[in-house]
Amino acid sequence: MTPHARLNTAVLGTGPLGLDLIDRIHASPYLNSPLVVGHRPGSRGLAQAADLGCVTRSGGIDAVLDADRSVDIVFDATNAFAHPAHWDKLADTGAILIDLTPTTTGTLIVPTVNGHQAAEHQHIGLVSCSGQAALPILHAVTSRYPAAAVEMVATAASASVGRASRLNLDEYLDTTQQAIRDFTHAPDAKTMINISAAAPAPPFRVAITVITAAPAPADDITTLTASVEQKMRALVPGYRVRSCTSEDRTVRVVVEVTATRSRIPVHAGNLEVISAAAIHAAERRARHQEAHS
């Protein structure tokens, strides 16, 4: 078997998410070891990335533009305030930008729902961690039973919510609600997030409520969610439907996601679900380019 032509990558941001992306890129047959770009020189994250064998630079997005080799795919694991400027600078370079921050600036992609579109867009948005966990279920349920209203409450362990996420809660809510409306066509979409300080740290959890226009038989909902769970577990092994009920035109599904990665604590399924989606989108793109080269 001939090896795949690998795409060159860059990772912006050196938090736990950035480090997990590095691991996944190193394991991918389609992606070359990334250029890892941080904000400050000498940061702990950059030192860790260098230890993992990556070329590292400080100085943000300009370091990607000034890189010795061309970059095909840039993963943005910084924050929603910084992201729009990253796109402004990359748009004309032709590089693919995969946004792990909560913005609606790119085309919103959820692998098991519209992952095939990942190969067609230069700017891909991954909604949010809870969007990646909830939208596969929401899409499956509302495709069969149109929704009058959707509500989703996420609970993430305190240790899994970093400073950037805490400052981006507004963007997180707005982006997740926008994606729910786009993917479900529900006229009314509401999202909330709790940050739990409970010990031991609880797994990442999304509680989904769908008010359906017509009654949805419970056994049908169980079948639908089991099928989503199976598809999701191929990407995110710790994805689990915890409960699932349907009565009085109200469908309630609770999903929990535990992490299975070496660099992510087990409770932080929120990080795993979005980093898995990012790599999925990048590999789709790589396979598409290979097929059309």
Add this chain to the structure above:
Amino acid sequence: MNPPTVTVHDSTLRDGQHAVRHQLDADQIRAYAAAADTAGVPVLEVGHGNGIGASSRQVGLSKTDDVTMLATAREAMPHSRLATLMLPGWATSTDLRSAIRQGVDIVRVAAHCTEADVTERHLGVIRDLGAEAQGVLLMSHLAAPEDLAEQCQRMVGYGAQAVCIFDSAGTYLPEAVTARITAITTAVDVPVAFHGHNNLGMAVANSLAAVRAGARVLDACARGFGAGAGNTQLEVLVAVLERYGHPTGIGLRLVAQAADLAERTLMPAPPTIDSTSLVSGLAGVFSGFKKPVLAAAQRAGVSPWDVFVELGRRRVIAGQEDLIPEAVNTLTSLGERP
């Protein structure tokens, strides 16, 4: 030295909403706001029980939208300052701007007691919009005094002009309040507020302990209107402060009349410390869980007492109402897949 002035922060039209599943209408809000203003209540807090933007199936849909609630209260109060509450992760800066446009003077930004850094952005937005920004730590019994003090320092660093600890579960005894307020007043130089719940019958005593430890703002609700056992009872607190010589600027007879109006027009019955409220206080679970717990326990045929003990074991916080069925299932050993 004369006893210091205490600012009484009336939460009747915000925290009381928990007792009526957030169903207050504009007429109820207008009448109580006018009565509180007449009584000289300096600050009246209004909104959904969980703050602006929180109307939802998870914690209850509001009967009246945020803008209508705030505009109605504003119009009814020529003198009193109007306050509201928001939780980052439940409401956004858009909700803040909309609230402040309705004439809100004070916005409290609330976070779980160990998570003050989520308030950074919104405290800044409130200051930028020219309103007074206050920081609130919820479920404060879950953090040690020195940790609360450090969290309060952070909020002051983000721009909080006052800091407040909530006894969300009504679980404090006065000594615990003294230790916490002392630690906080030592650490910050802005006014410190205490918000009591009455599950153990200690709300007024705890509030007094807070003042003696240096708090200068006390939260209270007419007739104690609030979830479960209710809150510090406003008219009783004003009377006790008056007896101890603390000026409040509130007319006692007039605030008692406002409380009579509240009992007649806002609540089916005044709060009482029933056994469920007692156990929720003992278990350290947010009082707002009472109604959903009673409903879930009845459906499953289990004791609400046991459900509260189980929820306390899980250290649940407000907003985690989706864990109630799980707690019930633990008791019945049925339900969720292993």
